[in-house]
Amino acid sequence: MTKTNRVKIGTSFSPEELESKGLSYFQSLEALKVVREEFEIKDIRLGIRWNQAVDKNGTVDLHYYKPFLDYCLNTDIKLTLNIGPIKTFRWPESHVPAVVLKKLEKIPPNNTEIDLEDDMAAVAIHFSEELLNKLQSRYSAEELGHIVMIQPENEAFNAFGLKKWTMSEEYIQKMIETIWEFFPGKEILLSSSGCTNIKKCLEVAQKYVERIHKFTFGINYYYKTPFNQQSPFISWYDDIWRSRFHGISCAKNKKLADYYGYKVEITEAQLEGWGHRIKGPGQSTIEFERMMKRIERFILPEEGGLVRVWGIENFARDYIFKRLSEEQQNIIRIIKDINLA
Numbered sequence: 001m002t003k004t005n006r007v008k009i010g011t012s013f014s015p016e017e018l019e020s021k022g023l024s025y026f027q028s029l030e031a032l033k034v035v036r037e038e039f040e041i042k043d044i045r046l047g048i049r050w051n052q053a054v055d056k057n058g059t060v061d062l063h064y065y066k067p068f069l070d071y072c073l074n075t076d077i078k079l080t081l082n083i084g085p086i087k088t089f090r091w092p093e094s095h096v097p098a099v100v101l102k103k104l105e106k107i108p109p110n111n112t113e114i115d116l117e118d119d120m121a122a123v124a125i126h127f128s129e130e131l132l133n134k135l136q137s138r139y140s141a142e143e144l145g146h147i148v149m150i151q152p153e154n155e156a157f158n159a160f161g162l163k164k165w166t167m168s169e170e171y172i173q174k175m176i177e178t179i180w181e182f183f184p185g186k187e188i189l190l191s192s193s194g195c196t197n198i199k200k201c202l203e204v205a206q207k208y209v210e211r212i213h214k215f216t217f218g219i220n221y222y223y224k225t226p227f228n229q230q231s232p233f234i235s236w237y238d239d240i241w242r243s244r245f246h247g248i249s250c251a252k253n254k255k256l257a258d259y260y261g262y263k264v265e266i267t268e269a270q271l272e273g274w275g276h277r278i279k280g281p282g283q284s285t286i287e288f289e290r291m292m293k294r295i296e297r298f299i300l301p302e303e304g305g306l307v308r309v310w311g312i313e314n315f316a317r318d319y320i321f322k323r324l325s326e327e328q329q330n331i332i333r334i335i336k337d338i339n340l341a
Helices: 015-020 025-037 066-073 098-103 119-138 169-182 198-214 239-245 250-260 285-298 312-320 326-340
Strands: 007-013 043-047 078-084 147-152 187-193 215-221 263-270 305-310
Touching: 007 025, 007 263, 007 285, 007 312, 007 326, 015 025, 015 312, 025 043, 025 066, 025 312, 043 066, 043 305, 078 119, 098 119, 119 169, 147 169, 169 187, 169 198, 187 198, 187 263, 198 215, 198 250, 215 239, 215 250, 239 250, 250 263, 263 285, 285 326, 312 326
Parallel strands: 007 043, 007 305, 043 078, 078 147, 147 187, 187 215, 215 263, 263 305
Antiparallel strands: none
16 A cells, blocks of 8 residues: 555546536536545546536536535535636647637637737636636635635646647736736646646746745646557656656756745546556556655655546546446545545
8 A cells, every 4th residue: 555644635527527428417416526525535626618617608607517616615625726718627628619719700720829919818818707707706705715726728838639729828827817816826726748848837937936836836647658558668758757858857846846935736647547458557556556656756846745636537437336446446545545644
């Protein structure tokens, strides 16, 4: 069993992901409760997808997310909101409503950077203002206190997703300022694919150097992938090893975090499988423990941090239908031991 007093286990939760796999809306809400009450996970990231948060006219409507928000904001959950709006976690990453796209003078081509001067950026910022205002008007200050962090866009500088859109630094800065206009001083999460985008994230954060301690850098770490498991020779060539070629290595990032005072978390730690080709951390207790040891040793600062496991929805689904494997049960037991320590 993993021995650690330094980290806590959190997760990301997507009700849409469960619905795409056949669960009903109410079963998705039940799954969220399983994550908190049965798996003992308090640190939860919830994504607000733009196309799920507006009505047919494009006006902000939180009806879909209300039961999930109500539950999170009235329990002991520490909630992180990924408000997007252009990129929110889980495929296809970009969730811009069709009604919004139709009104744009120009839709950004695939694989391009969205700049602050673009029409898309302007409507995205306007939506964010309306969304944050709606949250403020609907929930009490005590309830909103459960929102510990807000993430503008997901992997903003990584060309991933159906559209492969990235964001300019100026646009992300404007999003941060918009968030702080409604939620002054709230922690900001900037996420990176591995360590590939840490340098750019840090450049954005340093614009607010007097408040840099209000930033958390989230690293999305996939321990076993079809690429690095092609042969035994490259099996350890993961994101940690490759980070040395991206300007700021995982080791250097640990030192910078200590120097500047920003936090580091694993925003996505692989708990999903890759089919039958690879037995990954979500299918093997041994692989889960190995992944955790690499994260603690090479990525997180010495004082510890948060590791959000990626794919907990699948575990909650299997729990509901009473089909958890022995390995899944062991992994859940480790998570509970860590969080209850």
